[in-house]
Amino acid sequence: MSKAPITIKDIAKALKLSHSTISRALKDSYQIGEETKKRVKAYAKAHNYHPNLMAQSLKNQKTRSIGVILSSVSKVFFAEVITGIESVASAKDYHVIITQSMENFEKEKNNLDQLTWRSIDGLLVSISAQTTDFSQFKSIQESGTPIVFFDRITHELETHTVIADNYQGAFDLTKHLIDQGFKRIAHITSSEEIFTTKARLAGYTDALKLAGIPFDQDLIRYCEQGGVDTKEVENQLSTLLSLDNPPDAVFAASDLISLSSFDYLQQKGINIPDELAFAGFSNFSAPQLFNPGLTTVKQPAFEMGKQAMELLLELVESKRPVSSFKHVSIPTELQIRKSTKGRS
Amino acid sequence: MSKAPITIKDIAKALKLSHSTISRALKDSYQIGEETKKRVKAYAKAHNYHPNLMAQSLKNQKTRSIGVILSSVSKVFFAEVITGIESVASAKDYHVIITQSMENFEKEKNNLDQLTWRSIDGLLVSISAQTTDFSQFKSIQESGTPIVFFDRITHELETHTVIADNYQGAFDLTKHLIDQGFKRIAHITSSEEIFTTKARLAGYTDALKLAGIPFDQDLIRYCEQGGVDTKEVENQLSTLLSLDNPPDAVFAASDLISLSSFDYLQQKGINIPDELAFAGFSNFSAPQLFNPGLTTVKQPAFEMGKQAMELLLELVESKRPVSSFKHVSIPTELQIRKSTKGRS
């Protein structure tokens, strides 16, 4: 194992050519003769030549690195998203710098600063729950770094976006509950502001409308922390249960909410689904563990990461400014289990 | 927002100094007068100067990037490890390139190649289950890139290692089962070869010995895939259950094994803990979801990532070769739930 990797200079010396010629031959420049190209490439391969990325970056003003901001890698959903992102990145020789906002606006801003001065070529973002001001993203975009939003997106910037079809997922889930005979369907969801919350609420509302079931604002409960705080979920649940006309089913917007809810309901001795049916959005690795098994809407996390990265690299590698943007929405998958079994 | 970031040259021009002086002032060189330093730093700060990392890397032959190889980010354990690694990295301005081996030797080798020619400054590895040949790691180390192993380690290379105290964790868990009155304790574990498997088996064995319970090889069941394949786990369980003298408790080595087992046992209508007690190593986010709640040994994942990264950076930043290596073992935590309740 040689300590110093082989460089263009070394090849030039060995082959008695100038280093410009080597450089061009390696990139298949039309200016170089076929014979020469072959010799150079063969030598490079034989000696396991790899270009020095730092030198290339310095020259090209491109780092081949992509920044990612998401709330937390510990969430199964995001772990799967990352795998999708990496699958594209490694195929195209980019590397990915992951940062976590922990749903915190200040942290998100710090991550952004960090990533910026590391001079990334592009940025992938799922916006934190706290974020209402998008000016930092705008200035990054204006300074020439393309951004693609996924999952938690905004339309305040013009760019590609990739989401799960939250609307359809919520619609399907609500319709399933209605089909099972439930009439008072509550919705415990995350912060009112975020994009996914709005889309899910719309799907829920439309499914009710279609079935002629009246919408009741009392049945919509927001958790500002998105369920990170167990107490928050318990409060919303207990409010629901003490309504004059309590719900017969609950549609939860996330795993965290479902987890806390199951604990609480079990504690209170409330039987699922006989006293209260329950279902939720989830990328939990083992929804069958819930007792009874949890009916879920599964988000296409890997696929989202993959497509978001592909769209970002389109922007990064595009020769000229892009002005027409795609808004991808990927279907979700309804998985029916015992927690929503109707009384029939 | 200026498109082009400010450089040393810009500062030099503005302050009518040479760029050598700026460079030195910014790094607090003793050669530069206090007054000058102050002026330069103030200007740099005011204009939000950040050094161009590519240029620095090229000059210093250091990239400030650290490679990580682990089996899969989708495992909660590794997601937490990553958070620990990142916490150190971001504080010290390193960035982390994560790669996944998926327990596959070939993939691990590819990741290694990729990382190598990206010229990382150091490497953090949790070895894949398939790996028995460590020559690639050795040559990387010999070529000057420090490596630290964590979780799945080897002693074939001389370097720092960081593990959870698997021995003690297994010992504690086994002792707990014995204390609860169980006498035939089976152990369903991962591939026989890997380090963690051996350590856990040793803890298990010693706890039995101490209690005067005879060791029975029939009660030790290996899953080559580590439980990725549900069938594998079911086979081992059914073998155990059909023994002439079947176990009264099971100690599982991982979440995956516990998950598949619970499904299988529930299917077979076997009551936990009355017919069979169950406990396992786990970093599952919600062990209380198991029905009944699962007694677990929790691994200090965040802490492991943090300490491994700290030790690696010690090696990376050390001026001279290090020859004395630390072997850190971090305590695990036994969390007792209903799945191991004794009959008393």
Added chain:
DNA sequence: CTGAAAGCGCTTACAG
């Protein structure tokens, strides 16, 4: 078709 030269933004031995 090939080469000499300049330059990306920094660091650092060498001079003064």
Added chain:
DNA sequence: CTGAAAGCGCTTACAG
């Protein structure tokens, strides 16, 4: 205490 110069490994306009 400060500056001019060389060089890290590459790319690419300019010549020939």
